[in-house]
Amino acid sequence: MQGKFDRGPVEFKSHIVQQEGEVMAIATQDVISVPPTQSIISAVATMTECGFRRLPVTDAGTKKLRGIVTSGDVINFMGGGDKYKLVKVRHNGNLSAAVNEPVRTIMTAHPEALPHDARIVDALELIVKKKIGGLPIVDDDGILAGIVTERDVLRMLAAEHSPLFVEDVMSSTLRVTAPDSPIATVTQDMTKFRFRRLPVVSDDVLFGIITATDIMRYLGTREVFARLTTGNIAEVMALPVRTLMAGDLFTTTPETPVNEAAREMLNRNIGALPVIENARLIGLVTEFDLVRAFSEE
Missing domain, CATH: 3.10.580.10 (CBS-domain)
Structure with missing residues (x-):
């Protein structure tokens, strides 16, 4: 969805101090995740109960990031796109059976992620250029360390005065x-x-x-x-x-x-x-x- 005016290429705020690791200051660090083997219905119930639009999928033992399931993946599964084949083809339209499949069958594998020492400007660039609503943050071993969303970024930027309407x-x-x-x-x-x-x-x-x-x-x-x-x-x-x-x-x-x-x-x-x-x-x-x-x- 494009804005009313085309302002050309993105130029990020020059006053944002570009220090390594600063993205962790605005990110959620105590992140709820689910293993790839958890059922779709259980993962969606967790998202619903917690009010999440996205949920990282990690290995049960190591907590290494394996994927992410979003509200977009869920509506795709329910009849929006290619993931609906899981219901229509594999389970012949039987929703009750399909929702017990593991969440890895509908998650987005290898999602865009940020290193734990990323700058806020790095998060901004990915969110704006890739149109991604949330980014997992991982440490040097690929273990989930946090998640930053466009709402986190908006909360920070909204404190700055803008002349725009x-x-x-x-x-x-x-x-x-x-x-x-x-x-x-x-x-x-x-x-x-x-x-x-x-x-x-x-x-x-x-x-x-x-x-x-x-x-x-x-x-x-x-x-x-x-x-x-x-x-x-x-x-x-x-x-x-x-x-x-x-x-x-x-x-x-x-x-x-x-x-x-x-x-x-x-x-x-x-x-x-x-x-x-x-x-x-x-x-x-x-x-x-x-x-x-x-x-x-």
Whole structure:
């Protein structure tokens, strides 16, 4: 999702002191991880209970990083992309059987990672250039030492004053969905276009926003199994997406300063704000948009 204006190549803040190991100062160091043999449903339940969008996968004994499972991997598995073959082909559509496969079958192996002596600017560069929401940090032996996310970086950068407004950085060309769109269609769109969220619009009115986390929670809370009668995943993925949407909807305006938008996201623990003007949806500003904007100044 591109911002409204193209500012050319990324130029990172010159005032960030580039010291080795500084990324650990903003990273989470007490990291929860799961072994590759843990079941998909157990890993997704952990992500749901802890409010994580990503979960490192490490060897049980050594804690060496083997992969990472994200909310994107989960919706891919549930019907969004190639990982859905695990359900459709290997288990003939039987979701209850497929979720007991080991998490290594859907994780992203050999993920982008940072060394423990990395600088904050190194994290910024990977997050912005690779469009990655979180990066595991490993020591010299490849053992998981921490994880840094775009929210950690945003928390640091948001303290800096910026002259920019939401309209300068928001995504104004949006892909949306309708309240009655099947969940399967939404997972396919998210996977194909690499979106973490889609505005839900009905008759040109913003109905809400659906996120990859909302869909992952559908599986992690086991609500999906309560709705199963035939056992086939197609049955529950045909339900309208409005059944999974969170109740609260927070929005912003194009003239809102980006610092204020960043504080709103951090305080409410949300990853995006729909942008409203004259009661119409005109854009979406995300954590990624803000991190990129702050880093480009």
